[in-house]
Amino acid sequence: MLGRPREFDIDIALDQAMELFWTQGYESTSLHNLLAATGLSKSSLYKVFGSKQQLFEMSIDHYSEKLHASMKKGLEVKASGWSFINDILQFIAHEGDRTPEPRGCLLVNSINEWRVRDLEIKKLIIDRFSTFEDLFEQAIIRAQREGDIPQDNSSQELAAFLFCSISGLRSSVKAGASKEKLDTIVRFILSSLKTPK
Amino acid sequence: MLGRPREFDIDIALDQAMELFWTQGYESTSLHNLLAATGLSKSSLYKVFGSKQQLFEMSIDHYSEKLHASMKKGLEVKASGWSFINDILQFIAHEGDRTPEPRGCLLVNSINEWRVRDLEIKKLIIDRFSTFEDLFEQAIIRAQREGDIPQDNSSQELAAFLFCSISGLRSSVKAGASKEKLDTIVRFILSSLKTPK
DNA sequence: TGACAAAAAGACCGATAAGTCCCTAAATAG
C-alpha cells in the first residue's frame, strides 16, 4: 500500500495492447504505438509488462482466455451444438460487414507472423490453438448427441477439419472475398460436417 | 551496350529475394538480409529494383508466375483433374516432412501480414489469388467431366471452397499439426468435394 | 510533518532501419 498509487488499470492496458497487436500484428506495432494506445509512460509499461515481447505473450493469453470464455459461455447458452457451430461460422464470415478492415483471429495471424524466429512464442500459440479445437470438439460431440451430426466420424477428426476450415475462412475474409462467396464456403463447411465419410 | 556490364542476373537476384521474403516475411526481412541473399550492393539493388517495397511487389509477381506456371503444367500433365487436386493437397500437407520450418504460401502469408497499411499491396495479392482460384476451377471442371466430382455443385463454388480449404491447411501445417491430423483434414476436404450438396 | 516507497515523465542510449550519394571500377565507342 506504500508509495504512489498506480494511475492506470493493468487489465485495461493489457486489453488495449492486445487490441493493437490484433489489428496491426507484432512487428508493425511499435512501442510508441503501444504507449499511445494504453496511455502509459514508457517506464510504467516496462515496469508492469517487462518488454514488448512479454506484453505480446500476455496479450496472446488475454485474447485466448477472453475468447475462450465467451465461446464456452456461448456453447452453454445456445439451443444446440449445431447452432453454435453455425453461428460461429456466420459470425466469422460476416466480419467484413462489421469492419472495413477485417483483422481475423489474433492466434491465426500470429502463427503466420512468427515464423522461424521464436519457437517459444510459436509453442505458446499452438498450445492455445488446441484449447479451441477442444472446444469445437465439445460442440461436435453435443451436436452428434443431438442428432445433427452423424456419429460415423470421430468428433476429434471433425474438430480438426472444422478448425482448419475456420482458419481458411479467416484468410478468405481477409482476402476480401465477396459475401456470396463466403456464404458458399460456409455452406460447404456445414454440409461437410453433416456428411458421413 | 555502353558502360560497365552488370555483374549479376536480375532474374536470379529477384528469385533469391523472393525466397527470402517467402521464408521471413516482409517486415522481418531487412535490406541487409536482401543484400546478403542476392549478393548485390546497396546501390545496385536500388538502381535495379527501386526500393524494398517495389522489390517485394516484384517478388509477389515472380512467385505467382512461377507457381502458376508449374501448376498449369501439372494440370496438363496429370492423369486426371482429380489426381491433380489430390496431389496438391498431399504436397501441402506434407511440407513439414520436407522442411523443419514450413513457410507456407507467400501469398497467404502476405495477405495476413499486410493488414491495414498498404491497400495497393493488398490489391496486388488479392488479384493473384484469383488466378489460382481460376486454375482450381479448371481442375474441378476437368474432374467433373471425368466423373470424379459430381456435377451437382457449380465448379466456381467448389473452387472457392477448395481454395479456402487449402488456406486453412496451410495454417494447420504452420501450426505444427501432426501428420495424422493433416491426413485426416485432407481426407475430409477431398471427400467434401465428392459429395453433392 | 517528515521519511519512505512506488509511479510517472521523459532524457538518453546503442543498434539498426531504409534510403541517398559520391567516388571508383570497368566496360565500350571513337
Add this chain to the structure above:
DNA sequence: CTATTTAGGGACTTATCGGTCTTTTTGTCA
C-alpha cells in the same frame, strides 16, 4: 588512349526501433 557511360563499393543521413536510467511527482504510514 580518351571520353563516355553504367555498375559497384560503401560512407553517410535521418528516423525510429526497443530498452535503460535518472529525476520528479505523488501518495501512504508512522
